[in-house]
């Protein structure tokens with residue numbers, strides 16, 4: 668079925684996107700307002716976009732357009748934020764921090780979470796999160812009155828000790844992190860425990876296999 672985005676309202680375009688672009692990782696963003704008060708909220712319009720430089724992006728909306736959500740306003744004003752990742756263990760706490768509290772309310776306290784200091788940026792990280800990325804704002808791409816894409820350069824990453832296989836080689840035990848992703852609707856999530864392996868195919872191997880099967884075909888004739 669064709670859905671022509673020129674003919675359907677923005678809210679319906681949103682529904683089609685979030686029901687199909689799944690699962691989406693969740694950036695649990697901690698920022699500070701201009702007077703240093705801590706703010707936290709989850710955002711699933713999120714991904715990593717580059718390894719060199721290490722860049723993550725978060726799509727953050729508005730409460731009442733054109734009034735940006737507190738996280739986007741804070742990042743714009745202070746230039747710093749921390750992206751924490753969400754594991755199964757902290758899923759419920761993450762959901763509490765998504766409540767649309769008034770500005771200045773500490774969502775982490777409401778959810779019974781604690782923080783640890785960051786090394787390079789002023790916003791703290793969430794102690795209960797298995798991964799935290801300290802980020803410096805690179806750019807906010809204006810997506811119109813409702814949304815902005817926040818691009819952050821990752822300057823440091825914290826990974827829970829038991830999920831580090833080899834610190835010197837930077838090998839991480841990803842399944843052990845038990846990260847969750849956001850699915851369709853407003854309340855569906857996915858675990859990341861149903862995995863399968865499919866190694867990349869080197870060009871030489873592919874060419875070799877193609878040559879062999881062409882040989883078989885010739886012999887068949």
Ligand SMILES: Cc1cc2nc3c(=O)[nH]c(=O)nc-3n(C[C@H](O)[C@H](O)[C@H](O)COP(=O)(O)O)c2cc1C
Pocket residue numbers: 693706707708709710711712713726727728729736737738739761762764765766767768849
């Ligand atoms: C799992 C999850 C993912 C979310 N993803 C987004 C998102 O990508 N963009 C967005 O604007 N809001 C998203 N929200 C809603 C915000 O978390 C919510 O509006 C929050 O109150 C914003 O907080 P702030 O004003 O402190 O920044 C999401 C909520 C949940 C529960």
